[in-house]
């Protein structure tokens with residue numbers, strides 16, 4: 479149970495930290511991108527996972543301020559890592575309230591790019607289908623603005639939300655992230671295999687790039703590679719890691 483007051487204090491005292499999970503391209507076997515994932519280093523509780531504190535941050539609206547911090551920190555980390563790994567990219571997550579507070583989100587992005595000098599294409603914004611459903615038509619304008627800054631957009635947890643082919647056609651998303659719940663049972667589960675094959679076929683026809691999430695076993699990897707899924711994210715390759723550990727991972731991964 480997390481108190482709002484503790485979260486306000488966490489923001490003041492800079493107790494939030496970013497972890498970074500590598501995403502690997504199957505064709506080159508190289509790390510192409512990192513996903514920034516927030517954690518809370520609470521003084522007594524230790525490392526608190528986002529499932530426990532994102533909901534109260536979202537309910538209270540404090541997520542807007544935390545989200546601004548995430549974007550700034552993530553861009554700074556990427557800037558630093560690109561001195562050694564110039565092609566590396568980074569994705570970050572945004573929630574409904576952040577999306578509704580368009581000005582804060584856009585100014586955070588503008589400031590992050592101007593402070594670091596990163597090109598927009600170095601960053602990718604992950605949104606979910608359910609976020610799109612909740613924000614409605616107002617979200618489309620924001621997505622166009624973000625895409626106009628050069629950022630890429632990925633549809634996260636793909637297949638779990640209110641999937642609408644109309645959205646898919648309309649929004650400027652380049653990438654679909656196949657949700658881990660469909661990856662879990664691969665390749666044995668007939669249902670999971672059918673769902674994943676349907677997603678792959680649709681993505682091909684729409685010209686979307688695919689990332690599979692939650693890949694933990696070699697058999698899952700082989701199945702996804704066989705279908706031509708471009709990128710893989712999961713514990714099989716790497717867990718979300720603190721900055722210094724991800725730097726070591728990037729140096730040694732082959």
Ligand code: G
Nearest residue numbers: 514515516527528529532548571572573718
């Ligand atoms: O890292 P982990 O798998 O525990 O993340 C759990 C959830 O928290 C995921 O749904 C993820 O998208 C979300 N999350 C992680 N970091 C952030 C963040 O910086 N902002 C938002 N809005 N959600 C995040």
Ligand code: G
Nearest residue numbers: 515571634635692693694711712713714718
């Ligand atoms: O909702 P979103 O896709 O942003 O959440 C990403 C979450 O998935 C992170 O919290 C991350 O820790 C988790 N994750 C990443 N790879 C794996 C994996 O291989 N297995 C499991 N169980 N979780 C994973």
Ligand code: NA
Nearest residue numbers: 513571604634
């Ligand atoms: Na995500």
Ligand code: MN
Nearest residue numbers: 634635655691
């Ligand atoms: Mn996801």
